[in-house]
Amino acid sequence: MKFDFTKTKTLKATLYFNNILIEQPIRSFIKSINQAEVFNRWLLLHRLVKYAKLIKDIDWDRTWKCFAFSSYNKQSETSFSESKIKAFKIKIMNNNLPVLENLKIRRPDLYGNGWTCISCRQENETQQHLWLCNNNQQMVKEIIEKCKKYISEKIKSLKHYNNKDHNINKILSDICWDPYYDEQKITFLDLINGIIPKSLTNNIYKITCCNESTTNITNIIMETIIINIYKDIWKPRCELVIQEEIKENITKRMKLKKENKKKKKEKIKKKRKDLDQSNPINETYLSISSWISWVDSWIKIGNQWEIYVS
Numbered sequence: 001m002k003f004d005f006t007k008t009k010t011l012k013a014t015l016y017f018n019n020i021l022i023e024q025p026i027r028s029f030i031k032s033i034n035q036a037e038v039f040n041r042w043l044l045l046h047r048l049v050k051y052a053k054l055i056k057d058i059d060w061d062r063t064w065k066c067f068a069f070s071s072y073n074k075q076s077e078t079s080f081s082e083s084k085i086k087a088f089k090i091k092i093m094n095n096n097l098p099v100l101e102n103l104k105i106r107r108p109d110l111y112g113n114g115w116t117c118i119s120c121r122q123e124n125e126t127q128q129h130l131w132l133c134n135n136n137q138q139m140v141k142e143i144i145e146k147c148k149k150y151i152s153e154k155i156k157s158l159k160h161y162n163n164k165d166h167n168i169n170k171i172l173s174d175i176c177w178d179p180y181y182d183e184q185k186i187t188f189l190d191l192i193n194g195i196i197p198k199s200l201t202n203n204i205y206k207i208t209c210c211n212e213s214t215t216n217i218t219n220i221i222m223e224t225i226i227i228n229i230y231k232d233i234w235k236p237r238c239e240l241v242i243q244e245e246i247k248e249n250i251t252k253r254m255k256l257k258k259e260n261k262k263k264k265k266e267k268i269k270k271k272r273k274d275l276d277q278s279n280p281i282n283e284t285y286l287s288i289s290s291w292i293s294w295v296d297s298w299i300k301i302g303n304q305w306e307i308y309v310s
């Protein structure tokens with residue numbers, strides 16, 4: 001097919017999605033449907049099966065807003081860059097932090113099975129163990145208290161706040177503040193991953209009666225969590241691992257040395273196989289084309305497609 005663009009002055013095109021006329025700007029519409037499709041594919045990954053299963057319990061709109069939010073680069077008391085925290089957020093959300101259990105898989109030539117949690121020396125260091133390790137529990141508890149204190153103060157400062165409002169107790173006793181792992185529920189471990197449950201935002205909204213204030217509160221809470229987790233747990237852990245590596249004669253150069261090509265190919269092949277096998281598991285909860293119904297509702301009802309993820 002050829003177009004003669006000198007003769008297209010009067011050519012008009014109309015965009016339809018699922019037989020519905022698109023009235024909004026085409027460029028931003030295409031961008032949004034692309035985001036919805038990428039998100040759909042991401043949620044089908046094997047390691048995210050819990051979130052696919054609990055898709056209806058998660059406030060995806062605010063989860064993404066918090067993911068994109070940052071105010072700390074303006075705060076003088078923090079010494080790490082915005083890009084470092086952003087990279088940390090992405091790794092945590094994808095369960096892809098370079099914890100020792102991941103390093104054992106990536107670099108078995110450097111990290112043998114003898115490597116266990118650098119802090120307790122008892123358990124294998126998975127991402128989950130980092131937040132549950134006995135030696136980090138106090139720190140996690142303090143982060144939770146900090147967040148709860150922020151919410152209480154913020155809510156009590158609202159002009160229309162009523163002392164008899166029991167919703168504040170509902171917010172503070174939500175299971176999302178409990179630091180343990182639960183396959184069926186969104187707990188504090190999921191908040192660390194960046195995932196926000198609807199139970200929390202619904203109860204905050206009941207008091208603020210304002211979407212923007214609710215989002216502002218969740219933005220600050222999630223930022224407080226990620227910065228403190230990074231500063232109080234991840235950074236000190238990395239320093240301890242480096243000391244251990246020095247003892248084991250693992251140099252920076254060895255760590256940077258690329259694995260041989262054959263090994264890398266085998267690993268990619270294995271990863272692809274894992275992904276292929278994982279898709280049917282998550283497809284019990286959503287399909288590869290779920291994004292079409294999210295976008296469809298968005299066009300018909302309005303607001304944003306993230307609201308219709310369910």
Ligand SMILES: [Zn+2]
Binds near residue numbers: 118121122133
């Ligand atoms: Zn430990």
